[in-house]
Amino acid sequence: MSPTIIYIFGGTGDLAHRKLIPALFNLFVDGYLPEKLLIVGIGRSELGDTAYREQLRKSVKQFSRRPELLRQHWKRFLGHLRFSRQDLSQDKAYKEMSAQVAAFEKQQKEPAQVVFYMSVAPQLAPVIAKKLYRHKLCSDPARHRMVFEKPFGHDLESARALNELLRKLFAEEQIYRIDHFLGKETVQNILALRFANALFEPIWNGNYIDYVQITAAETVAIENRGSYYESSGALRDMVQNHVLQMLCMIAMEAPISFEADEIRNKKLDVLQAIRRLQPEDVHQHAVRGQYGPGWMKGKKVPGYRAEKNVDPGSNVETFAALKLYVDTWRWKDVPFYVRTGKTMAEKETLITIQFKPAPDYAFPQEAAQTWRPNRLSIAIAPQMDIRLRFQAKQAGPHMVLRPVDMVFSYAEKNEEDRQPEAYETLLQDVIEGDATLFMRADQVEAAWKVIAPVMEAWAARPPVDFPNYAPGSWGPEDAEGLIARDGFNWVTLPES
Numbered sequence: 001m002s003p004t005i006i007y008i009f010g011g012t013g014d015l016a017h018r019k020l021i022p023a024l025f026n027l028f029v030d031g032y033l034p035e036k037l038l039i040v041g042i043g044r045s046e047l048g049d050t051a052y053r054e055q056l057r058k059s060v061k062q063f064s065r066r067p068e069l070l071r072q073h074w075k076r077f078l079g080h081l082r083f084s085r086q087d088l089s090q091d092k093a094y095k096e097m098s099a100q101v102a103a104f105e106k107q108q109k110e111p112a113q114v115v116f117y118m119s120v121a122p123q124l125a126p127v128i129a130k131k132l133y134r135h136k137l138c139s140d141p142a143r144h145r146m147v148f149e150k151p152f153g154h155d156l157e158s159a160r161a162l163n164e165l166l167r168k169l170f171a172e173e174q175i176y177r178i179d180h181f182l183g184k185e186t187v188q189n190i191l192a193l194r195f196a197n198a199l200f201e202p203i204w205n206g207n208y209i210d211y212v213q214i215t216a217a218e219t220v221a222i223e224n225r226g227s228y229y230e231s232s233g234a235l236r237d238m239v240q241n242h243v244l245q246m247l248c249m250i251a252m253e254a255p256i257s258f259e260a261d262e263i264r265n266k267k268l269d270v271l272q273a274i275r276r277l278q279p280e281d282v283h284q285h286a287v288r289g290q291y292g293p294g295w296m297k298g299k300k301v302p303g304y305r306a307e308k309n310v311d312p313g314s315n316v317e318t319f320a321a322l323k324l325y326v327d328t329w330r331w332k333d334v335p336f337y338v339r340t341g342k343t344m345a346e347k348e349t350l351i352t353i354q355f356k357p358a359p360d361y362a363f364p365q366e367a368a369q370t371w372r373p374n375r376l377s378i379a380i381a382p383q384m385d386i387r388l389r390f391q392a393k394q395a396g397p398h399m400v401l402r403p404v405d406m407v408f409s410y411a412e413k414n415e416e417d418r419q420p421e422a423y424e425t426l427l428q429d430v431i432e433g434d435a436t437l438f439m440r441a442d443q444v445e446a447a448w449k450v451i452a453p454v455m456e457a458w459a460a461r462p463p464v465d466f467p468n469y470a471p472g473s474w475g476p477e478d479a480e481g482l483i484a485r486d487g488f489n490w491v492t493l494p495e496s
């Protein structure tokens with residue numbers, strides 16, 4: 001592997017401490033990072049290398065999936081870590097970086113690849129991009145890459161503007177727009193499940209599937225991210241990116257190769273095929289909610305409006321549910337119900353493929369009582385498994401049926417050790433120059449287009465009933481109505 005420098009812009013921030021550095025540490029331990037490596041955290045905090053490294057050691061201890069490896073590997077790892085105190089809005093930062101890259105390349109006696117990770121507030125990212133361009137730090141598409149964190153834009157217009165700027169300054173292949181859900185093992189496995197098995201493809205369509213559900217429920221509130229969340233809300237924070245990306249994995253056509261652009265083209269087709277909601281239909285197809293004060297598992301939860309840096313009269317949604325249609329031959333008339341929310345009853349990211357019922361006329365009347373159509377449940381997190389529900393005969397003298405599950409569990413089939421965190425997979429891909437799991441400019445814009453009518457309708461009509469759900473519940477009552485109207489209900493995982 002070529003000598004590599006990874007700049008973490010925002011190296012003192014929450015994301016760097018909780019996700020990026022622990023991920024890099026694990027990649028290092030597993031031998032996936034280049035030997036000639038420099039990781040430089042950048043921020044304005046008054047820190048030297050020693051103090052910074054000590055902070056990072058504590059973060060790895062707290063947040064890594066394998067803190068026990070610190071003792072053996074930290075000493076070697078810290079030799080690659082530096083801190084540079086810089087204000088990234090100033091040219092001086094880039095002059096120092098240029099000198100540092102040149103010195104590193106001279107020492108290694110070959111050109112280095114350089115990764116610039118924007119772990120900073122989104123408004124700083126375009127400023128940094130312009131400075132990187134001006135200082136020719138990101139001038140070689142083969143060696144220089146930039147990683148953009150979410151949110152990528154605030155709406156379609158701002159995403160377009162940012163894409164436009166980046167297009168002017170850099171090549172698309174240098175730009176890695178992260179959606180960390182795509183790095184999750186269970187999400188990637190959807191491609192294997194669908195396209196490496198002959199079993200599912202013939203029935204993966206509206207002839208056999210009644211509906212699809214995607215739930216991304218969280219028990220956490222907004223934590224310390226009040227000011228960010230106030231400008232975001234559940235729709236922008238989760239649906240525009242993670243939820244729609246999971247929907248794409250379920251709905252896309254088979255790729256002809258695993259080339260980055262081929263996968264991304266197929267996903268783009270899905271986003272473009274999602275039926276645009278008309279303003280007058282939004283209230284029928286979309287539900288929003290905000291949690292009020294209450295209790296969860298014996299702990300008091302302040303209402304959203306009482307959170308730090310949140311407007312006491314805020315109308316920002318912490319829950320969103322949508323009913324969508326993908327207007328392709330495969331998905332004709334199949335509703336996709338999606339929902340996401342904070343302070344919900346369980347942490348559960350779950351995709352449900354509900355098949356149509358088999359005809360039951362051959363069986364005795366009693367069988368109808370326990371008759372359940374087939375269902376494929378793809379548990380993304382924290383439970384990680386795939387279960388197929390089917391009917392089986394209950395042992396005994398009569399033809400009594402009961403639904404049973406066939407389960408593939410990640411925990412059982414993979415060594416615990418080799419279940420990388422999403423950020424490990426994604427950082428490794430950036431270093432290797434593989435953009436398959438990253439969002440292309442047109443995908444991001446297409447996703448904004450999907451939610452734009454909802455955003456606009458909600459902005460035009462402030463909610464009258466906020467807060468409208470209790471912490472520890474499954475969201476507002478209207479979300480039940482959204483799906484109950486069609487004769488279905490939201491699915492949660494049974495205890496495994």
Ligand SMILES: NC(=O)C1=CN([C@@H]2O[C@H](COP(=O)(O)OP(=O)(O)OC[C@H]3O[C@@H](n4cnc5c(N)ncnc54)[C@H](OP(=O)(O)O)[C@@H]3O)[C@@H](O)[C@H]2O)C=CC1
Nearest residue numbers: 010011012013014015043044045087088119120122149150
């Ligand atoms: N935290 C999370 O869980 C997630 C975060 N993200 C995204 O990641 C990005 C970072 O988020 P997060 O880590 O939470 O944010 P933080 O506010 O915790 O960190 C921001 C970082 O930016 C640095 N910074 C700010 N201004 C400057 C400047 N002018 N020059 C140099 N450094 C600067 C800060 O350093 P200092 O204070 O030392 O100057 C700090 O290290 C955001 O885009 C966010 O939306 C995405 C998903 C999840």
Ligand SMILES: O=C1O[C@H](COP(=O)(O)O)[C@@H](O)[C@H](O)[C@H]1O
Nearest residue numbers: 150180218220237238242349381
């Ligand atoms: O991007 C985000 O994702 C997290 C949820 O991610 P998970 O991997 O923990 O399920 C969410 O809490 C956060 O609000 C959002 O910005």
